[in-house]
Amino acid sequence: xxxxxxxxxRRRLMDNPRARVLVLLAPVMMFFIVFNTIPTLxxxxxxxxxxxxTGGVPPEFIGFKxxxxxxxxxxxxxxxxxxxxxxxxxxxxxxxxLGAALGFLFWGSRNMPGxxxxxxxxxxxxxxxxxxxxxxxxxxxxxxxxxxxxLIRAVVETGPIDFLGNPKLAFWAVxxxxxxxxxxxxxxxxxxxxxxxxxxxxxxAEIDRVPFLRRxxxxxxxxxxxxxxxxxxxxxxxxxxxxxxxxxxxxGGPGQNTRLVALELNKQSFESFNMGWSSAYAVLLLLISIAxxxxxIYVLNLRRRKETEG
Amino acid sequence: xSRLREPLYYAALxxxxxxxxxxxxxxxxxxxxxxxxxxxxxxxxxxxPSLDNYRALFAKSEIFGQIFNSVFLSLGAVxxxxxVSFLAAFCFSRLKPRGTxxxxxxxxxxxxxPGPAVILPVYLMYAAFGWKDNHLALLLFYAMFSIPFSVWxxxxxxxxxxxxxxxxxxxxxxxxxxxxxxxxxxxxxxxxIAAFIFNLIFVWNEYLFNFLIGGVKTQNIPYALMxxxxxxxxxxxxxxxxxxxxxxxxxxxxxxxxQKYLLVGMTFGTVRGEV
Numbered sequence: 111x112x113x114x115x116x117x118x119x120r121r122r123l124m125d126n127p128r129a130r131v132l133v134l135l136a137p138v139m140m141f142f143i144v145f146n147t148i149p150t151l152x153x154x155x156x157x158x159x160x161x162x163x164t165g166g167v168p169p170e171f172i173g174f175k176x177x178x179x180x181x182x183x184x185x186x187x188x189x190x191x192x193x194x195x196x197x198x199x200x201x202x203x204x205x206x207x208l209g210a211a212l213g214f215l216f217w218g219s220r221n222m223p224g225x226x227x228x229x230x231x232x233x234x235x236x237x238x239x240x241x242x243x244x245x246x247x248x249x250x251x252x253x254x255x256x257x258x259x260x261l262i263r264a265v266v267e268t269g270p271i272d273f274l275g276n277p278k279l280a281f282w283a284v285x286x287x288x289x290x291x292x293x294x295x296x297x298x299x300x301x302x303x304x305x306x307x308x309x310x311x312x313x314x315a316e317i318d319r320v321p322f323l324r325r326x327x328x329x330x331x332x333x334x335x336x337x338x339x340x341x342x343x344x345x346x347x348x349x350x351x352x353x354x355x356x357x358x359x360x361x362g363g364p365g366q367n368t369r370l371v372a373l374e375l376n377k378q379s380f381e382s383f384n385m386g387w388s389s390a391y392a393v394l395l396l397l398i399s400i401a402x403x404x405x406x407i408y409v410l411n412l413r414r415r416k417e418t419e420g
Numbered sequence: 421x422s423r424l425r426e427p428l429y430y431a432a433l434x435x436x437x438x439x440x441x442x443x444x445x446x447x448x449x450x451x452x453x454x455x456x457x458x459x460x461x462x463x464x465x466x467x468x469p470s471l472d473n474y475r476a477l478f479a480k481s482e483i484f485g486q487i488f489n490s491v492f493l494s495l496g497a498v499x500x501x502x503x504v505s506f507l508a509a510f511c512f513s514r515l516k517p518r519g520t521x522x523x524x525x526x527x528x529x530x531x532x533x534p535g536p537a538v539i540l541p542v543y544l545m546y547a548a549f550g551w552k553d554n555h556l557a558l559l560l561f562y563a564m565f566s567i568p569f570s571v572w573x574x575x576x577x578x579x580x581x582x583x584x585x586x587x588x589x590x591x592x593x594x595x596x597x598x599x600x601x602x603x604x605x606x607x608x609x610x611x612x613i614a615a616f617i618f619n620l621i622f623v624w625n626e627y628l629f630n631f632l633i634g635g636v637k638t639q640n641i642p643y644a645l646m647x648x649x650x651x652x653x654x655x656x657x658x659x660x661x662x663x664x665x666x667x668x669x670x671x672x673x674x675x676x677x678x679q680k681y682l683l684v685g686m687t688f689g690t691v692r693g694e695v
Binding site: 124125127130131134135137138141142144145146148149150152153156212215216218219222223224226227228229230231232233234235236237238239240241242245246247248249250254255256257260290293294295298299301302305306337340341344347350351353354357358371372375376379380385388389391392395396399400402403404406407410 | 429430432433434436437438440441443444446447450458459460461462463503504505507508510511515517525526527528529530532533534535536537540541542543544545560561563564567571595596597621624625626627628632642645646649655657660661664667668671672674675676679682683686687688690691693694695
């Protein structure tokens with residue numbers, strides 16, 4: 111009885127287009143309103159307050175003073191931002207170049223024996239938690255018993271090198287680990303881009319004896335550029351977020367040499383508990399992320415439009 | 421390619437793969453060393469392997485709780501996320517309500533934000549409501565964080581399924597429920613698998629959120645790894661190497677078994693194809 115009355119009721123509900131949209135979206139929207147929208151509004155509000163979690167003082171409204179403070183402070187956001195962008199740009203550039211080179215190298219590997227195992231080994235770095243990666247690279251970088259020091263000193267005559275303790279080296283040592291993790295990703299993207307080039311066009315170019323460089327610019331780049339651009343953008347956005355790779359290696363030190371924006375925010379909010387100030391900082395990062403996401407979606411739409419045009 | 425060049429070419433590719441794997445191999449190798457072998461200079465490539473580190477690891481009862489937390493949180497969050505994301509993705513793909521593009525953009529932007537900025541307001545909320553160190557509260561947050569990725573992947577796959585199927589199903593008297601779950605769902609199985617696997621890897625690997633809005637009761641393996649690093653006066657390398665080796669079996673096995681989903685999984689479903 112109850113079943114007979116329920117089923118037509120549900121069907122009537124789902125027959126109304128508006129109700130259908132609501133029913134289907136409701137669970138996701140609920141998640142988002144509770145765990146994202148409300149917290150984000152809270153964050154926006156808090157960014158105008160002076161509020162320390164440890165002080166025991168109630169939040170005090172101070173208008174835009176947090177934002178002014180961030181841009182004025184001695185260790186201002188500019189240093190962290192410029193360090194972060196150095197990290198992002200040099201890292202992504204290196205990963206793209208080396209990754210693309212490896213991608214071309216792996217292009218003809220269809221019939222390679224044990225290809226699946228080899229690719230698993232190659233892609234393993236990017237699916238490990240950065241916490242573990244950071245920790246075991248600290249082991250590898252160690253000045254006394256680290257294997258890297260041993261290998262270097264087997265070739266070059268030098269004293270022990272403290273990669274993560276030396277202010278001049280630490281930044282690049284951390285960046286090198288990032289490159290180790292993410293170069294395979296760009297190789298993956300390059301393979302995808304090469305896979306998107308129609309075989310017929312490649313063969314035609316080969317029969318016409320088009321030189322390799324011209325083939326690269328005319329055929330391969332023409333078809334593969336969107337996937338490469340998406341890869342570079344994803345990497346840029348991801349690299350901007352770098353945090354848990356650096357925490358186990360240097361915690362942002364020595365000095366502030368590896369302190370990227372995410373580390374500074376992490377420290378201010380969860381070590382110093384300056385919640386008002388951190389909220390303002392987070393709002394600024396939110397704006398940067400939104401800008402980068404917009405660029406990503408723009409490129410994605412470019413590609414869609416091109417696909418529908420043929 | 422000539423007969424001689426082919427093996428050389430493949431050998432070179434294998435060497436490159438091994439080069440990238442070498443640091444991981446080294447930590448796995450170290451997990452079979454005794455403490456003095458790990459700290460030996462020069463580093464030892466050959467040594468008498470022992471399982472003592474693993475024995476010591478499993479001698480502590482916390483580890484079972486931590487493994488349970490990792491499995492429970494990642495499986496639970498991902499099942500919830502993929503289920504609700506499928507409905508939303510179906511809605512975005514088929515019914516195209518106004519604001520679809522904007523909502524998709526908002527979803528993606530959450531995943532593009534640095535971790536501390538995401539977790540800061542959630543931390544305050546959880547602290548205020550007393551939700552910290554609670555399995556369910558953490559699981560729901562992880563589910564929320566897995567949704568954007570799942571919606572993006574699944575919408576991509578759903579866009580590739582012709583609406584003819586829906587129409588045929590409806591015309592022949594099937595309910596919407598029937599069309600969604602019996603007609604369309606089976607056709608996006610690869611998308612479901614990709615969303616499932618890569619979210620699972622994400623939650624399995626997650627440290628920051630677990631550390632900040634979780635606690636001792638809910639700590640997963642990365643959190644335990646981070647905390648255990650400095651036990652027994654100084655860096656505890658035997659613990660680190662054994663724990664890391666055990667933990668990473670899961671993600672590496674996944675990318676071996678589900679290699680053809682790797683591309684979709686690493687690009688939010690925006691790039692399809694196999695490698």
